[in-house]
Amino acid sequence: MSVGTALPLASDGATSRGAAGGTRTHCPYCSLQCGMTLVGQRRTTVEPWTEFPVNEGALCRKGWSATGLLGHRERLTTPMVRDRSTGEWSGVTWDEALDLVARRLREVQAGHGPDAVAVFGGGGLTNEKAYQLGKFARVALGTSQIDYNGRWCMSSAASASTRAFGIDRGLPFPLADVEQADVVVLVGSNLAETMPPAARHLDRARENGAQVVVIDPRRTATAERADVVLQPVPGTDLALALGVLHLLIAGGHVDEAYVAGRTTGFEAVRESAAAWWPERVERVTGVAASELRALADLLADRERVMVLTARGAEQHAQGSDTVLAWIDVALALGMPGRQYAGYGCLTGQGNGQGGREHGQKADQLPGYRMIDDPAARAHVAAVWGVEPDSLPGRGRSAYELLDALGTPGGPRAMLVHGSNIVVSAPRATHVQERLEALDLLVVCDLVMSETAALADVVLPVTQWAEETGTMTNLEGRVILRQQARPAPEGVRSDLDVIAGLAARLGSPIDFSTDPEEVFAELGRASAGGKADYAGITYDRIRAEHGVFWPCPSPGHPGTPRLFADSFATPDGRARFHAVDHRGPAEVVDADYPVHLTTGRVLAQYQSGAQTRRIADLPDDGAFAEMHPLLAGRLGVADGMPVTVRTRRGEIRVPARVTTTIRPDTVFVPFHWLGVNRLVNDALDPASRMPEFKVCAARVEAA
Ligand SMILES: Nc1nc2c(c(=O)[nH]1)N[C@H]1C(S)=C(S)[C@@H](COP(=O)(O)OP(=O)(O)OC[C@H]3O[C@@H](n4cnc5c(=O)[nH]c(N)nc54)[C@H](O)[C@@H]3O)O[C@H]1N2
Numbered sequence: 064m065s066v067g068t069a070l071p072l073a074s075d076g077a078t079s080r081g082a083a084g085g086t087r088t089h090c091p092y093c094s095l096q097c098g099m100t101l102v103g104q105r106r107t108t109v110e111p112w113t114e115f116p117v118n119e120g121a122l123c124r125k126g127w128s129a130t131g132l133l134g135h136r137e138r139l140t141t142p143m144v145r146d147r148s149t150g151e152w153s154g155v156t157w158d159e160a161l162d163l164v165a166r167r168l169r170e171v172q173a174g175h176g177p178d179a180v181a182v183f184g185g186g187g188l189t190n191e192k193a194y195q196l197g198k199f200a201r202v203a204l205g206t207s208q209i210d211y212n213g214r215w216c217m218s219s220a221a222s223a224s225t226r227a228f229g230i231d232r233g234l235p236f237p238l239a240d241v242e243q244a245d246v247v248v249l250v251g252s253n254l255a256e257t258m259p260p261a262a263r264h265l266d267r268a269r270e271n272g273a274q275v276v277v278i279d280p281r282r283t284a285t286a287e288r289a290d291v292v293l294q295p296v297p298g299t300d301l302a303l304a305l306g307v308l309h310l311l312i313a314g315g316h317v318d319e320a321y322v323a324g325r326t327t328g329f330e331a332v333r334e335s336a337a338a339w340w341p342e343r344v345e346r347v348t349g350v351a352a353s354e355l356r357a358l359a360d361l362l363a364d365r366e367r368v369m370v371l372t373a374r375g376a377e378q379h380a381q382g383s384d385t386v387l388a389w390i391d392v393a394l395a396l397g398m399p400g401r402q403y404a405g406y407g408c409l410t411g412q413g414n415g416q417g418g419r420e421h422g423q424k425a426d427q428l429p430g431y432r433m434i435d436d437p438a439a440r441a442h443v444a445a446v447w448g449v450e451p452d453s454l455p456g457r458g459r460s461a462y463e464l465l466d467a468l469g470t471p472g473g474p475r476a477m478l479v480h481g482s483n484i485v486v487s488a489p490r491a492t493h494v495q496e497r498l499e500a501l502d503l504l505v506v507c508d509l510v511m512s513e514t515a516a517l518a519d520v521v522l523p524v525t526q527w528a529e530e531t532g533t534m535t536n537l538e539g540r541v542i543l544r545q546q547a548r549p550a551p552e553g554v555r556s557d558l559d560v561i562a563g564l565a566a567r568l569g570s571p572i573d574f575s576t577d578p579e580e581v582f583a584e585l586g587r588a589s590a591g592g593k594a595d596y597a598g599i600t601y602d603r604i605r606a607e608h609g610v611f612w613p614c615p616s617p618g619h620p621g622t623p624r625l626f627a628d629s630f631a632t633p634d635g636r637a638r639f640h641a642v643d644h645r646g647p648a649e650v651v652d653a654d655y656p657v658h659l660t661t662g663r664v665l666a667q668y669q670s671g672a673q674t675r676r677i678a679d680l681p682d683d684g685a686f687a688e689m690h691p692l693l694a695g696r697l698g699v700a701d702g703m704p705v706t707v708r709t710r711r712g713e714i715r716v717p718a719r720v721t722t723t724i725r726p727d728t729v730f731v732p733f734h735w736l737g738v739n740r741l742v743n744d745a746l747d748p749a750s751r752m753p754e755f756k757v758c759a760a761r762v763e764a765a
Pocket residue numbers: 093094216250251252253254256257258278279280281283296297298299300373374375376410411412413660661662663664665666667668669670730756757
């Protein structure tokens with residue numbers, strides 16, 4: 064097992080070279096995983112990779128400036144240990160750091176049992192890292208306590224897709240299929256800012272005559288490219304979907320042959336939708352009955368309707384039911400499985416898709432297998448070379464895990480790989496207290512993130528261009544990020560950290576640090592599972608612009624489109640689900656009369672740990688977007704400070720006054736520490752997704 068320091072640059076033979084002589088790789092950020100060419104090993108620049116079909120050479124400004132974090136002065140290059148009494152950091156060698164961490168983990172487990180150590184992963188990790196992390200938790204640590212930040216991302220859509228279709232792949236078709244649709248409905252997606260090169264496909268769809276519908280409480284940059292814009296009250300998308308179903312059923316627009324031949328459960332939906340007549344929907348959603356009718360008319364009797372959800376619809380305590388209701392709409396129209404039509408979820412993080420397939424999730428093993436399924440345990444244990452009975456069971460979901468830290472019976476030590484929890488978790492003040500209650504917090508990161516700053520030990524890891532690994536993009540396309548330059552001296556990959564700790568913990572099995580070797584093992588572990596990677600190799604990915612899973616054997620072409628003949632359920636039929644609108648967990652009242660929603664801006668990524676450090680990206684800080692009517696009532700003008708308060712905390716930010724938002728709603732981006740101190744920690748009962756997208760707030764001039 065090699066636990067070397069700086070990784071040598073892979074030989075030319077192992078990387079594929081772009082036209083400019085650079086290395087073909089992919090952006091470090093979102094799930095579009097735009098192809099790019101990196102040129103130069105010392106001063107690395109970004110050049111287009113025009114042949115890669117998803118983005119065709121286009122990048123957003125985050126992609127163009129991504130090399131700004133290579134060789135950055137704030138880059139961590141030495142393992143650091145913090146003295147809790149003085150708060151001072153000191154640099155240590157890798158051996159000292161790994162010895163210390165392993166010793167303390169063993170102490171915690173000796174005193175409190177295996178589950179006293181938790182692991183928190185990330186949807187930005189490569190498939191290889193996600194896979195090794197899940198195996199490390201279950202085998203080297205023997206803990207059930209592992210989950211990851213993807214729980215806050217698309218878990219509601221994942222849960223709904225699994226229930227409706229028997230499988231969860233963000234888009235069951237290539238993104239470019241959007242161009243051939245007749246109607247594209249975007250529910251809670253601002254893709255013009257969150258995956259800008261994807262907007263080209265929407266624009267082409269419109270050039271081809273398609274109608275684009277955007278449903279969002281704000282008239283976003285995406286809405287600017289749409290034909291129909293509906294601005295519902297945050298947290299009411301479920302009622303809206305039921306209203307659409309009601310009208311489709313009443314108007315006789317249900318594809319009865321499809322419903323009879325390819326689905327089950329429609330009768331119950333017919334009943335539940337009956338209660339959602341347009342005027343009732345208008346009262347709940349704020350969308351006029353006439354607008355709802357116009358939407359239903361637009362969808363009725365079309366050849367190809369595509370419904371795509373994103374975090375606006377999903378990050379709610381009823382997020383999975385909301386997705387189920389929109390899937391019901393797509394099924395009633397007979398769309399899923401039809402070419403250039405159907406339902407899809409726009410996943411978020413770079414490896415939002417793959418990150419949830421290989422065992423980082425509390426209830427899953429590689430290949431999207433369930434950890435409490437005896438056959439799944441037997442298969443994976445055999446690949447790992449351990450006894451099935453030695454594998455722990457289900458652990459806690461991300462927020463529940465954080466909530467339990469340092470409590471009686473909860474974990475007392477945690478390893479974090481790839482998440483800046485303090486900024487991105489809901490009810491963040493409470494979460495920070497839980498992190499501070501731990502006996503040991505270890506964070507692996509590139510930079511001293513807000514979460515790393517709370518740790519006892521920080522381990523500096525390689526980033527995208529300095530290492531090789533696969534990612535699975537929003538289409539289920541497995542792509543290869545190739546190393547383009549050597550890692551800085553002193554920095555190691557997460558794979559090295561995992562292997563080094565596993566050896567020190569006396570793991571019964573070895574952990575490889577070679578990504579290609581790990582990928583081959585991941586392929587075997589996933590074989591026969593839903594997300595089957597067994598036939599995918601690095602060479603195939605290079606040659607084919609990525610390979611779509613499932614790809615069960617070397618001769619299999621991969622599966623760009625799912626569901627043409629059958630769904631992944633036991634009987635091959637899709638399931639309708641009769642769901643009802645409950646509304647947000649916290650409703651507005653006289654004390655907290657405004658809906659607070661949160662989300663993203665184009666120039667920043669997530670917790671901002673990476674993008675706030677990139678000089679070429681504007682870093683203006685958080686703001687509270689509000690309508691002039693609300694601003695007028697508060698007596699504030701654009702740019703003036705306001706206090707946004709919820710039952711959990713308050714922040715002071717400048718007002719950004721704009722007519723594009725509903726007058727009863729305030730929007731604050733979450734890229735800067737603060738707004739998550741306000742956000743509610745109510746969870747979706749099925750997906751355990753926190754309600755990031757709506758809570759009750761009071762806004763005042765500060
Ligand atoms: N620039 C940038 N791009 C990113 C990221 C980033 O941080 N920055 N992150 C990546 C990740 S991990 C993700 S998950 C994706 C997220 O991508 P999106 O889901 O597109 O992003 P958000 O801004 O979180 O939410 C989308 C929209 O939901 C709206 N919304 C709020 N509440 C509601 C509601 O109740 N109903 C409806 N229908 N809409 C509502 C917001 O106004 C917002 O415009 O972006 C990815 N791309």
